[in-house]
Amino acid sequence: MLTIGVSAAVAAVTAPLVPSSAHAAGPQIIDLGVLPGTTSSVATDLNEHGVIVGNSSGNSASRAVRWKNGTMTDLGTLGGPTASATAINNNGWIVGNSNVDDYGTRHGFLWRPGQPMLDLDSLGSDSFAADINDAGVVIGQYYDSELGFRGFRWENGVMTTIENQAGGPDPDLRRFIPKQITGSGLIVGESQGQAARWVDGTVTLVGVPGAYCGGANAAGEVTASASLPTERAFVWRADGTTRTLQMPSGTTRAWPTSINADGDAVGYGTSGHGTISRPVYWSETGVAHSLPSLVPDGHSVAVRVNNASKVIGWSHAADGTTRAVLWSA
Secondary structure (H helix, E strand, O other), X not given: OOEEEOOHHHHHOOOOOOOOOOOOOOOEEEEOOOOOXXXXXEEEEEOOOOOEEEEEEEOOEEEEEEEEOOEEEEOOOOOOOOEEEEEEOOOOOEEEEEEOOOOOOEEEEEEOOOOOOXXXXXXXXXXXEEEEOOOOOEXXXXXXXXXXXXXXXXXXXXXXXXEOHHHOOOHHHHEEEEEEEOOOOOEEEEEOOEEEEEEOOXXXXXXXXXXXXXXXXXXXXXXXXXXXXXXXXXEEOOOOOEEEEOOOOOOOEEEEEEEOOOOXXXXXXXXXXXXXXXXXXXXXXXXXXXXXXXXXXXXXXXXXXXXXXXEEEEEEOOOOOEEEEEEEO
């Protein structure tokens, strides 16, 4: 594994992001840098210890990386040229996907400190790991040549298909694409064209056609976005009710991607027919706060927020490349 030092500012960030009058200067954005030989990077997840994962790419190759204590580490691959990390749990276990050969086949992987990268295999051809909880349960999707993408749950070396069993014999109606798993084992994702929860084989739909699923917290709250009957972003509570997230100023649609234990959410708003994206932090009351970009009016997306209200994502730099970033007070 290649390890390099990154800015000391990254290691020094311990204060949570709390957009309020107590922080007159507002939240700060920190460029997490790139691996040598690459030009762009993206942060995809962080755990409660502030360890961040994502990828660094350039020259048609992507590498899975971890940022920890000011050091960026290349996690390696499953044998092919590229890999990307998608999630990390509080034990430091990381999942993602990697080429297994030079011919493009990709499998989900599990990376654990001090151990070789583990191939999660597939129930079809390619597989893609999306998330992992602290119990080591991994969720994601695999590709079946006849049925298309299907959801999977992996535990202790065994991968099983997860479906919406209420969909009957129609494979499209049975399809459940998982996005996140909580510590209790609740899996959230999308089924039948809308946000959904999966618990022990039972799928509950949000009841809003076209609703996109963002993320979930331990309380079972799920962030979502919909365009019908009007453009709106909301939190779908475990009891089935919803609370509205304010539309960010200057945007026409909002996409909340993550929510923490306090009910604070992050994501982005889009305008200009989706050509411009702005990072957003929503307080638990649903009030939207704008986050800064690396350059004024640059494209940026907030991807995850942890329980300390640290936020990660990506932002376009002045040279047009994409950079993994951390927002902090």
